[in-house]
Amino acid sequence: MSRPGLWETLRGIIWRDVLLAIRRRSDVAISVLFLVIVASLFPLGVGPEPAVLRTIAAGVLWVAALLACLLSLGRVFTADYLDGVLEQMLLIPQPLPVLVAGKVFAHWVVSGLPVVLLSPLLGLQFGLEGEALGMLVLSLLLGTPTLSMIGSIGAALVLGVRGSGLLVALLVLPLYVPVLIFGAGAVTSSMAGIGGEANLSLLGACLVLSVFFAPWATASALRIALE
């Protein structure tokens, strides 16, 4: 029997995680629903003036996306850690960072992509239109993979630790700040008429850096958790 190559292994890991999520749809639905509810609470709390809502829209939606991502971080490794799949994954004779990147990608498909797809609707709720709405979707499309990447480091570090849900928030949220600033900044500056391209470039840079470094950090954190 020939050994599956790197590409097949990667595809297998991604497909397995996506399939698991499809089988347990309610998990995915919960974090998406959370996003919608959080975003809907703000107009109720701040008051329904369209001008106010439009100014806070970018920040609120980005923070909501951040929290939704944080909420789903526990799912990246915990189940596999508990039933021993992760241990087998470490034994696969392929570079672990690549496999980790596959798992993180699957996490993004399951938790980040729905946020991106849903964001135009939420943007409309806040009175964003035209270019700003497009910029919101674009910035989330570039930013949410970064969130998944950085988040996976935290998720791997707190694997099986007591109070891990809150701890991962403390570890990961400070590192999310640049993404939040650039992401919300892209929308705000496109609303101000100066174009959000500069912020989008910075978001892209964050994405490239995190794709390059985060899988290594996550892989070493996983080895520490399972040694």
Place this chain on the structure above:
Amino acid sequence: MIPWFGTVAALAIAVGLYIGLLVAPTDFQQGEAYRIIFVHVPAAWMSMFLYVVMAVWAAVGLGLNARLSFMMTQAIAPTGAMFTFLALLTGAMWGKPTWGAWWVWDARLTSELILLFQYAGVMLLRTSIDDQRRADRASGVCALVGVVNIPIIYFSVQWWNTLHQGASVSMTAAPKMATVMLTGMLLMTFGFWMYSLAVILSRARCVILERESLQLWSKPSSVAEVAGVR
């Protein structure tokens, strides 16, 4: 060594404060309020520097699998967090009379606040993992990941248009302040260095004793007992 570092620290800080509070002339723009920089700037330097030192020890520990370097990491974190807090606190105290606000969301302040959270994260991660070896290594990785923030803090005043002023002192250019002020500030920095050394080393000693408390050598009484029996 610890008492020596402690003494030198006390002396340097005392002289530095004397120069800073009494000798240095009043700034013609900021009045007396500027005197906070004698604490603020050295504390901010130390907060960043100690994080880098902590991360270096973590890297050494992860790379060479050395237990002592993780103990140093553990010993450095609280002092670093203290200096970060001090820098933020004195900054706020200076900001109120000068900028008219305790806090502004500019890049330098925000990134320094994030540094405080990072110190907290590293310390909390360590305490919430029961297995000592895993706690060491996990918080080491955590500390290393956080190093990204240090250049951001350092260059934040150049990269963004911030309310926080640019660097007052640099290695390459002539200092933009009076010699007396510079002397006071450098003395304070030196004092903070010595203080950090003294506190970190004595904390490291406690950490070692705590972790090795099951070993025979760490208990003077048991050593005496063994010696007595023989």
